[in-house]
Amino acid sequence: MAAAAGVLGALALALPLGAATSAVSISAQPPVVQATTGVHLFGRVANSVPGQTVQLEMSECNGYGWRVLTHVQTTGLGAWQSDADPNVTTKYRARWRSSTSNVVTVRARPFIFTDNHHHQRLLVQVRANDEFRHAVLQRRAGKRWVLVRTFALGNGPFASGADLKVRLPRGTRVRILMTQAQVGRCYLPAQTTTVVT
Numbered sequence: 001m002a003a004a005a006g007v008l009g010a011l012a013l014a015l016p017l018g019a020a021t022s023a024v025s026i027s028a029q030p031p032v033v034q035a036t037t038g039v040h041l042f043g044r045v046a047n048s049v050p051g052q053t054v055q056l057e058m059s060e061c062n063g064y065g066w067r068v069l070t071h072v073q074t075t076g077l078g079a080w081q082s083d084a085d086p087n088v089t090t091k092y093r094a095r096w097r098s099s100t101s102n103v104v105t106v107r108a109r110p111f112i113f114t115d116n117h118h119h120q121r122l123l124v125q126v127r128a129n130d131e132f133r134h135a136v137l138q139r140r141a142g143k144r145w146v147l148v149r150t151f152a153l154g155n156g157p158f159a160s161g162a163d164l165k166v167r168l169p170r171g172t173r174v175r176i177l178m179t180q181a182q183v184g185r186c187y188l189p190a191q192t193t194t195v196v197t
Contacts, residue, residue, distance in 0.1 A: 023047075024054060024096035028104045032188065035087040035128040036111040041104075045096045048078035055095040060129070061088050061186035088129040088186050109190040110183055112176050113159075116166075116195050124176055125161040126153060126190075132160040134182050140173035140194070148174070172197045 023046035028039050045052050052074040059066045069092070072080045084092065089108050094101040110128040112135070126132050132155075137148040148168070153160040166174065177191045 022101050023099040024094045024101045026056075026092060026094040026101040026104055028092060028106050031105075032107045032109065033086060034111040034190075035108050035187075038083050038085045039106045040081065040083055041092055041094075042079070042081040043094055043101060044080065045074055045078040046099075050075050050078065052078065052080075052096060054080045056082055056084075057093050057095065058084065058086075059091040060086075061090065062130075063088075066093070087127075089188075107188050108186075109188045110178060112178065112190055112192045114176055114192050114195050116197060119170070120166050120168075120197070122164040122166045122174070122195065122197075123161070124153075124164060125159045126178070127159045128183075128187065130184065130186065131155040132178065132182060135162070136177040136179065136182075137164065137166070138175050138177055139168060140175075145175065145177075166197055168197050170197060 025043040026041060027043060028041050030039065033039055041056060045054065054072050054074060056069040056072060057066045058069045069084060070082055072082045074080045086106050086108050091103050091105050093103045110126050113125040115123040124135065132153050134150055135153055136150050138145040139148050151162055151164060153162050173194045173196055175192050175194055178189055180189050183189060
């Protein structure tokens with residue numbers, strides 16, 4: 001416990017207070033996530049006192065403005081921390097007393113799941129906060145990725161997806177790609193790791 005408190009105290013001392021007029025700060029790590037992974041939010045209040053209540057707020061891309069995410073208590077040296085699960089690009093800020101922190105933006109990529117356990121078939125699922133219409137199938141050709149085809153995605157209750165017939169030789173390396181135009185302004189482009197047919 002003492003070691004953990006020491007680490008937290010060192011973190012609090014290292015954290016910037018943001019703008020000079022703000023008495024509460026916020027940071028986020030990592031700044032880019034997949035839509036199925038979380039982000040760590042942390043900051044501090046200016047008076048360095050434990051037991052202070054900090055209100056965390058979020059604003060999702062294409063959402064309805066700012067809303068309360070949670071409330072946290074400061075610990076040693078006025079530091080606070082919390083976790084969040086953005087599934088779309090999201091802005092975060094903190095409020096303490098009459099002060100509002102700087103705003104941090106966590107950018108999200110759709111999570112693309114692939115399963116190729118059936119020969120010449122590739123199951124694709126795209127998980128995020130929105131429905132998507134198209135994705136791209138590419139194959140490896142030497143040192144380059146080349147287009148096989150653009151395919152349509154159907155939309156279910158929890159994901160967009162497709163069951164592709166992949167008429168390629170065994171051992172062909174393929175991947176699924178979603179471009180900026182396909183994911184829209186609220187996401188970053190996404191791609192899978194290499195799959196071998």
